[in-house]
Amino acid sequence: MKITINGRLKEFSSAENLKTVIGQFSGGHTHVIAEVNGTVVKRPSWEQTAMREGDAIELVNLVGGG
Amino acid sequence: MHSIQNTIQDTPFELGGKTFTSRFLLGTGKFRSKTELSATIEASGTQIVTVALRRIDLEHHADNIVEYIPQDVTLLVNTSGARNAQEAVRIARLAQEGGYGNWIKIEVINDSKYLLPDNAETIKAAEILVKEGFVVLPYIAPDLYTARELVKAGAAAVMPLGSFIGSNQGLKAKDFIQVLINEIELPIIVDAGIGAPSQAAEAMEMGADAVLVNTAVATAENPASLAAAFNLAVVAGRLGYLSKLPKKKAIADASSPLTGFLYENSKDQDTITKQ
Numbered sequence: 382m383k384i385t386i387n388g389r390l391k392e393f394s395s396a397e398n399l400k401t402v403i404g405q406f407s408g409g410h411t412h413v414i415a416e417v418n419g420t421v422v423k424r425p426s427w428e429q430t431a432m433r434e435g436d437a438i439e440l441v442n443l444v445g446g447g
Numbered sequence: 448m449h450s451i452q453n454t455i456q457d458t459p460f461e462l463g464g465k466t467f468t469s470r471f472l473l474g475t476g477k478f479r480s481k482t483e484l485s486a487t488i489e490a491s492g493t494q495i496v497t498v499a500l501r502r503i504d505l506e507h508h509a510d511n512i513v514e515y516i517p518q519d520v521t522l523l524v525n526t527s528g529a530r531n532a533q534e535a536v537r538i539a540r541l542a543q544e545g546g547y548g549n550w551i552k553i554e555v556i557n558d559s560k561y562l563l564p565d566n567a568e569t570i571k572a573a574e575i576l577v578k579e580g581f582v583v584l585p586y587i588a589p590d591l592y593t594a595r596e597l598v599k600a601g602a603a604a605v606m607p608l609g610s611f612i613g614s615n616q617g618l619k620a621k622d623f624i625q626v627l628i629n630e631i632e633l634p635i636i637v638d639a640g641i642g643a644p645s646q647a648a649e650a651m652e653m654g655a656d657a658v659l660v661n662t663a664v665a666t667a668e669n670p671a672s673l674a675a676a677f678n679l680a681v682v683a684g685r686l687g688y689l690s691k692l693p694k695k696k697a698i699a700d701a702s703s704p705l706t707g708f709l710y711e712n713s714k715d716q717d718t719i720t721k722q
Contacts, residue, residue, distance in 0.1 A: 446499025
């Protein structure tokens with residue numbers, strides 16, 4: 382199953398949910414905000430959010446800015 | 448620093464339903480390290496800092512900037528990176544869902560050369576985000592009609608640029624900012640281009656309600672020291688404004704009495720004043 386995360390295509394097994402995907406890529410990042418196909422998914426819903434072929438995930442966080 | 452602010456006979460700075468004693472907002476971009484940022488926030492006396500949202504680095508761990516910002520400081524997330532209203536709205540929603548509150552600085556830029564804000568798209572974003580319950584602080588190129596539309600939209604403040612962002616050129620747009628100060632009832636926060644404490648003081652003397660600085664402080668050799676200087680300058684400028692500055696005069700007006708010190712009669716006095 383191919384999923385795009387932050388603009389990069391990644392290969393996953395079919396059993397993934399949003400929480401397990403984020404766990405693999407946000408190591409050490411706290412307070413990550415997730416968006417799936419343009420819609421924000423709140424943290425409590427990550428585990429129930431099944432991943433599908435072609436999904437696009439954005440993982441963002443706060444950084445310094447003016 | 449706080450003791451100086453406490454001596455001002457001033458009403459609190461009201462913004463977005465909150466009240467503040469500091470009128471100096473600090474941006475958190477471009478700092479060399481997060482510990483330096485932390486020390487600078489402390490030295491600045493600021494109560495509002497701006498932050499941005501970006502994609503995380505999938506391979507490398509990074510500290511969350513929030514851990515370096517005191518909890519009593521209000522976070523103002525900007526929509527930098529947005530090129531139109533739609534993207535600004537998306538960033539605002541992301542920030543809110545992330546638990547970073549509902550304060551949003553709308554920043555829509557689609558010109559990579561001058562980095563000027565797109566006022567039309569900013570108005571559109573403001574209209575949407577106010578309806579969604581955000582406290583909306585739009586960053587604009589100073590323009591009266593834009594500001595009036597933002598008032599209508601329900602913005603919490605207007606943030607006109609002083610000069611090109613990151614340029615340290617000060618108040619190049621001074622006359623147009625003055626128009627906003629004169630005509631717009633909302634708080635006016637001068638943002639972008641402020642490169643020296645004297646420029647911040649000048650904005651405050653004009654009657655701006657607050658000043659936001661980032662690049663000048665973050666890229667200074669000693670950011671904490673400069674942040675403290677900006678804080679003092681903002682206080683000084685505010686005091687100057689509240690004191691109602693006397694008008695400028697085209698000719699000299701002696702500070703000392705013009706009665707003669709050594710010359711007693713009025714004839715001699717005339718001679719002196721005509722010299």
